[in-house]
Amino acid sequence: MAKKGFIGEFKDFISRGNAMDMAVGVIIGGAFSGIVTSLTEDIISPILGLFGGINFDRLSVNILGEVTLNYGKFITAIVNFLIMALIIFFIMKAVNTLEAQAARLARLGNEQEAPAPTTKICPFCKSEIPIDATRCAHCTSELEQS
Incomplete structure (x- = not known):
């Protein structure tokens, strides 16, 4: 330079x-x-x-x-x-x-605008699962529909 x-x-x-x-x-x-x-x-x-x-x-x-x-x-x-x-x-x-x-x-x-959530937490085992799941894939607990 x-x-x-x-x-x-x-x-x-x-x-x-x-x-x-x-x-x-x-x-x-x-x-x-x-x-x-x-x-x-x-x-x-x-x-x-x-x-x-x-x-x-x-x-x-x-x-x-x-x-x-x-x-x-x-x-x-x-x-x-x-x-x-x-x-x-x-x-x-x-x-x-x-x-x-x-x-x-x-x-x-x-x-x-924040995107809509696609997952939720299982209330029994606290694992992340799809939002529309009716049964947890990890602990097999039945989930309430929301």
Whole structure:
């Protein structure tokens, strides 16, 4: 087997499905993060500001001179995180539910009706005999018809 160079290994890595899926996820996640950030900063924070009279983004404390602690932006980042986590939770819950239903349907489709038994056990000698036998071939006991 020939050794692959760095470029060949990188090409194999990039062309694998996992790397492509991850890249798509990162790009969509970045775009989705922008939507959630806008939702928090442009809609939720101003609405909450109506009730409290202030916008969270503007909350800060002056420590020394020009040094300020912008804790309002931190609160906004926490709200962004919680919204993102909640949405991801709902998405994963839906995906898991769909996967469970698909697995259940697959199991139902694969289940076949069990064939009817062709043998039974003699109640006297416990030997296996044909299901329609009237006398045991091993102990010669007469069997009840069922």
